[in-house]
Amino acid sequence: MTDIATSLNNAAASETPEGGIRWGLVLDHAILIAGSLFMLLPVFLAFMTSTHEAVTVHTEGVQYLPGDQLVANYSTVLFDGIGFTGAVNGTTMMMNSMILGFGFAIGKIIVAMMAAYAIVYFRFPLAELAFWAIFVTLLLPLEVRILPSYEIVRKMGLINSYTGLIVPLIASATATFFFRQFFKTVPDELVEAARIDGAGPMKFFIDILVPLSRTMIAAIFIIMFVYGWNQYLWPTLITTNEDYFTLVRGIKQIIQVWVGAQIPEYSQAMALAVLAMLPPVIVVVVFQSWFIRGLTESDK
Amino acid sequence: MAQVHIDRVSKIYSGTQRAVNDISIVIPDGEFVVLVGPSGCGKSTLLRMVAGLERITEGTISIDGRVVNALEPAERDIAMVFQNYALYPHMKVYDNMAYGLRNRGMPKAEIDQRVREAAKTLELERLLERRPRELSGGQRQRVAMGRAIVRSPKVFLFDEPLSNLDAKLRGQMRVEIRKLQRRFGVTSIYVTHDQVEAMTLADTLVVMNNGVAEQVGSPLDVYKRPASTFVAGFIGAPAMNLIDADVSDDGSAATVGGAVIAPLEHSAILEPGHAVTLGIRPEHLRRAGANEKAEIELVVSAIEILGADTLAHGQIGAGGPGKSNLIARLPGTTRLEVGSKLPLAIDRSAIHLFDRETGRRIVSDKASQTEVTPRARLAAV
């Protein structure tokens, strides 16, 4: 931790103009560059490897430079049948991932906004009970009640369906909590002004609160989209039919075929990995200021 | 005619806590009434009960002869300007003003006409397409006013509308609000904790404390004849000097620790030894002339030079049992030194006398004859 000390010292010193090289600043940048490389390198190697032939990777190891199999590998993964039965391809899985990501994010936002609105803006019998009933769900992640959850969805006949995939994931109140916190920061005077302007509860929600929450909705959408897209355990249990496989869920099955083979198909496996991370990464990078605001403000 | 009648209104929180306690005021049509008092005195609660934002626990409020207790805010035909303006941040200035009219189902053409008219009055024409966050504080304040005006309501309600503005702008807006109110002639209720604002705006002042209306009257009347020590201390800056005193044996003078400090004209009412509080405004103390008898001697402890005036802070009766702090407002030309003794003469007619126990004003024989009746009055009192 001494490096923090020296650099802070120098960062302070560096603000006063003086001659020569500011070593503290150089060190700061060196550490940040090293950190960035550490984060970047694994994915960079995965991408480079995905542009080579499987044999090349097998004999020469993980690749550091681009190869000539980019189009070939990615079109195989996207369009040819892969997996045990060969019935599913990357495009289908990507579609399923999109459905899960969008369906989960949109569903969750609608359900959560409505519930948060009821809790924050109305006084009614059972309000307190409803509040606690919803927020206790923050206490237990899906993983600890996975088996009975699966049983219930199975009994409802929702195995291998988008409903069974998406709806049970909405049962945790994270987004409701975010919206509740946000609604509480909306000044009371706005509700009062709206009431004087003749807006009832429905009008206030639609005309004022929803438009006011646009940034918050965007931020939560990004967080929830990434969360939904990246789901693994639940889709693994709920989808046994390859037609419903998402990219993240399909990875393991397919890896077992490829990596378990005589010559591990690392190049195509990495192509699949790159495809699985590309959409959420793009969303997070492009909308990062919204996303960071949503993420860091939500914990308050 | 939009008369507002507040009849024995109380607001009781959690069963016992009386935020507003049995207040009755009749506000005639077109009157500008200011509710003034320290924070927590119940003035905002009273205003919000008129608006319909707060339920009325006891009593009735009628606007224009119609009891509004059970009506929604939008049904009361009122408009309100909030302290933080409460503009809809996602709507343009135009839509902010038009929103309430649209909710009433008013035809588009009429809405447009009203909004443009209000915008012209308030010089907002060029800002109609902007959003609130692109406006300065003063401009937002105007939009909030505009939103109230377009409704052409029976009553304007103002909840400390100027407290978020800087001093200069506040002064300008004060004048402007008063001009607008005169022009439209709409009955207005205005809440503030700023006594300068209260004095300059009001036709009628309602001074509130602890949920009770301490005094209702014209600004000058309240200033000249404060009904209680609370009002005396609240209206006027610097505040009125309040000195605990006793009535002398013959009832002709107020004494502090046995020494006479002021002559009294209340002999008919007071018995000797009565515990009173003597009130003297700083501006009614003056330096005693060379051959004039000084009633009191002030030991100066601090001097504030304001230019036009000089404020002398100090103590009288130092060392004795009747020691009290006093402020005198003297002409700006006065030269003073800290630690020096300043002989002061008191303008007799400017002495206020309060019962020390109840804090209420003791009406002198003379003053009672010149009582002024304000247009708005404490009803049923």
Place this chain on the structure above:
Amino acid sequence: MNKVRFGHSAIPYLFLLPQMLIVAVFFYLPAGEAVRSSFYLEDPFGFGSTFVGLDNYRDVLSNAEYRRVAIFTLWFTVLVAFFALAIALVLAVKADAVLRGAKTYRTLLMWVYAIAPPVAGLLGIMLFDQHVGPIVKLAALFGWDLRVGVNYHDTAFAMIVTAVWLQIAVNFIFFLSGLQSIPRSVREAARIDCRSGFRRFWTVTFPLLTPTAFFLVVINITYALFDTFGLIDLMTKNEPGNNPVTLVYKVFLDGFRGNDLGGSSAQSVILMVVVFVLTIVQFRFIERRVHYS
């Protein structure tokens, strides 16, 4: 609190209905069922079950394999949380200190947030592969014969490195925003009061960052306990027998592979208690945060 609210009407009930329905069916029902079945012994052929009281808990807690997994989980959690937090803190402090390129660094250090744990696991498999993995080759240079998937400790090492890599981004985002929310005036006052940057960091910056840090400790523990499931599932390559796994993974194994419903449920309930305690702690810190600001 919001003083002004709308009065009685059917609207709040209608608005709450979807959330309540989903929560009831997909949260309370299964959670209750998990607790219930932890007291029962399920017939393997599905012909009913018998009440066995705390037997399932006794079996689980006295099971040597369970204890081994619990101890690994503890180590795994502590190491992952520590390294992910420490590295992220250093990077956040640096990213906060530099003026030039601050935005670029932020992007480069936060984007990994979007990667799914199993995808990270897949990258880990390749980088730690016996034949093609560059990390194995690097380790060989230092005379370390890294055998992931064969040697228990080597596998654990690979898992921890991968899990730390994935979690740095979240911690970085929170630390950076925590640092940036420290008022400029406070930093300037500190620079006037204290010459040593080292002392300044530990006496002013870090105390102001502790609410964020506490919050993150809980987040990281939860991450290591639950969210790493996909990563572990990938990296054990379906051979959990001789590979390190965590408690959540064992719940899944015993329940779905081993068909030991009662035992799996008892393990679930034990985990529920752990999470419950963690969350209570977290809520208390969140309360504290409010007081700070």
